[in-house]
Amino acid sequence: MARKCGLGRRLGYDSDRLDELNKDAITLLVDLRDRDGRGRGDYVISGCIGPRGDGYDPSFTTSTEDAERYHAEQIASFADTEADLVSALTMTNTEEAIGITRAAQNAGIPAVISFTLETDGRLPSGTPLAGAILEVDAGTDNGPAYYMINCAHPTHFDDVLEGRGGWVRRIRGIRANASRKGHDELDTANELDEGDPYELASEYASLVARFPELTILGGCCGTDERHIEQIASTCITSAWPRTARA
Secondary structure (H helix, E strand, O other), X not given: OOOOOXXXXXXXXXXXXXXXXXXXXXXXXXXXXXXXXXXXXXXXXXXXXXXXXXXXXXXXXXXXXXXXXXXXXXXXXXXXXXXXXXXXXXXXOHHHHHHHHHHHHHXXXXXXXXXXXXXXXXXXXXOEHHHHHHHHHHHHOXXXXXXXXXXXXXXXXHHHHOOOOHHHHHEEEEEEOOXXXXXXXXXXXXXXXXXXXXXXXXXXXXXXXXXXXXXXXXXXXXXXXXXXXXXXXXXXXXXXOHHHHO
């Protein structure tokens, strides 16, 4: 949900209305959890935060201080609900990631940082994934609860993770694109590239088998229930150890 200085204001929403909408979104998730008869130990409810600029365009830059101020209001809304954490998706640069993490620390709610990557495995800003994680951890006293990768195909970052150091273990989740295309191609495409659900699930299973820390799996651009169902069934039956599934 955009804040008052961004899309929300341009759509005519004031600060109070945006606060209400953010809280209503969490209330909806809480209601779904409760109707399923489960408790907080079975569900993790996340307040979703997007980048201030275009997640495909690295030209937008911000300072950590500006990012902290900009995102603090929405994070405060989520912190005043039953949300367990906030997740910042499609982050393109470390400055904004640090600002979001600091705002979450001030609000007393855990933060998850999910970077988007180009076809070379780097952030749109050009920063290597390892450097981005290490920089955010250094700038926030290891603030993020964990990291994720989203809006990139597994082939874009597979070799970036291989044989690397302890920073890889900070990555707990993948929400990959169905398409192998880069952001420039996807941004100008006239049709949605749905990729191959079976192929994508196989690539997920390969990652999970090599990196057991990856326990949060989902989908991003081009994915739908077919992809998610195939990812779940493939990883449960072939990738995760039986003890982890019990």
